[in-house]
Amino acid sequence: MTAYDFDLITIGAGSGGVRASRLAAEAGRRVAMIERSRVGGTCVMRGCVPKKLLVIGAGFAAELADAEAFGWQVTGAEFDWARLVVSKNAELNRLETIYARVLREAGVTMVKGRGTLLDAHTVQVGERRLTAETILIATGGKPFLPALPGIEHAITSNEALDLMQLPRRAVIVGGGYIAVEFAGIFNALGVEVTLLLRGEAILRGFDPDLRSAQTEEMEALGIDIRPRTLVRAIERDRSGSRVLTSDIDGNPGETIETDLILYATGRVPNSAGLGLEAAGVQLDERGAVIVDAFSRTSIRNIWAVGDVTNRLNLTPAALAEAGAFVRTAFQGCPTAIDHQLVPTAVFGAPPLATVGLGEDEARRLYGSVDVYISRFRPLRQGLTGRGGRALVKLVVERDDDHVLGVHVIGPDAPEIIQGFAVALRCRATKAQFDATLGVHPTAAEELVTLRQRRPDPAPKPTLQPEPKLESTEAPSPPSTPEPQTDPLPDPDLEPERTAPDPS
Template sequence: MKFDYDLLVIGAGPGGLAASERAAGYGARVAIAEQDSVGGTCVIRGCIPEKLMSFAAEFSDNSQVAAGYGWNQAECAFDWQQFIAAKEREIHRLSQVHNQKLEKAGVALIKGKATFVDAHTLDVAGRKITADKILIAVGAKDVKPEIPGSENIITSSQLFNLKQQPKHIAVIGGNYIPVKLAGILNNLGCQVTQIFLEDHILSAFDKDIALAVEEGMTKRGIQILENTAVKEVKRVGDELDLILSGKNANILSVDTVLFARCRTPNNSGLGLEKAGIQLQSGSIVVDEYNQTTQANIFAVGDCINRINFTPVAIAQGRAFADSQFGNNPHTVCYEYVPSTVSSHPQAATVGLSEAEAHEKLGDVRCYCSRFHPLLHSLTNRDEKTLVKLVVDSHSDRVLGAHMVGEGAIEIIQCLALALRVGATKKHFDEAIGIHPSIAEEFLTLR
């Protein structure tokens, strides 16, 4: 049977873009279907706008630090509307860059929602298109809690497009997404209350890291309400009343409520059943080569719900293209994938937490240091940096590296490579660092 394309990709997010461009580079006839702007969640309503907002928030810290170094403090105020407009221009520019890359690679962009007709045929905005292989890369979507008044709650996607800056915002959730948004909004001048069910924030992270971030957020003025649930959100004039239960049962009045605790695979409405594609708990079932239960159909990214990070989706997309079109079958290794919290203070981690290492190996050693960074030696801020290594007592291999403080994201990114190639504590001890720097603290832990 002759097909319109060798590969048809559903979704122009990071995974779909990476797969389509690489497959086209191998000579495949490729098309990509997208109903929204090119770039996916990451570019349009995820990590890029979030990071830009985090940069904006950092200037609040910088201005406070500057005073300690002799800079006269001038009147400084954040303009929400100006930032939103600038952010939109940058997102549009990035989306256009991805459009140009697709055109240069020879990938056809087909605008419209794609649904399956059968295992080799998609309906895209009323047009029937056939392909030898199909890749699903539709990502994930925001969800709201199923509570009365949820229509009054915004998601992270909506946050980045608010016309007015919140005065007092309640952030629901304690994982890395709501934690970093709470820290960003606080630094931008919003009054922030964070509400979550767990004993402390970042329950999936090393506990020392989680507690250090929580302490830093509290010092910055964020109200933390742990072991607490939101039962209902009522609109009262211009205010929203949150009916709270649990440890902090009460009524909290705010002007904005943000739910950013979780996202769900964006797999509904694709007609997957017509192609014989199996789901498990809403996620597309794939094997180690990202092949679904239909031999010619594959899936990558958040819709398969493995590690939902942009670099992982890109790696999956490229591995798929290499395997199917480049005569180079290989899989993605999910060990030592670093994760970050662009919170204030920022944190990053790679590898096993202390608790995970104890559970997996039993006998481990931990090296930890908490100190006042040199940057704040001339300021009045009670700022602490924490660095931690988790080490296998038998092999001396470093199993985890964790950090809270300025530079955590960039430092842990580099340490991820060291851990992946099997660096030992002895290697860390023998390495010579750059002085004075925060990164050298990882090399002096005893």
């Protein structure tokens, strides 16, 4: 039998890597974890946690504005962005210390540096060569920047989290989670925000009513959302930056003067430069590691979890995949993760949260569905006269009455959706929702008091196919919202997102 240095080598100390390494070590395995950056990964150091701290900080602007309506006299309040960033960084340092301690106490050997596979069992880290029976790839994803003139003048969410000075004007390119969230942060703190997106609307893949309601609320706050807009080039001189735009048909558009350009056009798997292909590990066209339902790659002893697999790029998914990997690889209990019915939230202005199917997808999969929806002004807005309306929506399968999707927009949406995710996992029916008494007065009670079914949409007319015309031009590739161009591989290793609780 071949003697290896370790039973498991994990490359990447993010959500999946930390969870898998700790559990394997606690199960008695000899584990080494390789990380070139900070322990904790993207979510703790460059994503979910610091971003949420900025969201909370920016949210006090609305709290202060509303306070006088509730009897408070607020005078002399001033905001210091740099102080918020310093406080945020102190919290990240605390969390990293906790992660390092938890791994150390579990018996995990930490190796600082960049890991590269030499073969299916050997990893090079600087001058060292480490061997293991099993290797886990958990290197996550990284922000994507397209190749266009002047792109060096743009920043990504990584740099946005560490800005020491707020800009007066900001252009954000993208329409997904990160773009919407930073638009809300900056807008709340007085920054003039312009959001450029290639598609028709923000938040592709979400329920259409959520997308339109979120757009309406953001525009009411003063965020300038410009759909069907591309960036042709970025210019910068002593007076500032200029974003040259065009429409999606290539016609020149407006030139936007700005102080900051933030690109939030998606993330790509962080797999380049790891030696995966040389070791025989198969990647897809975007660089994602191809795995089976149990997270095993094309090489039997090499596994991968988290964003580097591009399955479901959410922290809880990476954590669940890591636990399933340990049960499968080391505990004789093959476990596959169900990536359906996973709740998610966008911490925008206002926040939204969802679990299950949107209306369009539900109609495509099930045919006949019932839709219940309500928009209302939250109780707090009755005194302030400020702020928008909340939204709750249920999508229900008509044949057996079970709830297919729950969608919420409003201040407490992320907290509300977690409990309803359990209900959907248990295949709760609309009748059971109706039989449940609500907590009054709350926004959540609206989800168990919906009674009026929305009429079915009118059937769409059948269009006659257009006659095919011969052309000497090559066919255009199918459009994909993000990223805007094919990503170029980058050898930098950035571990994936993780949750603040290292357990």
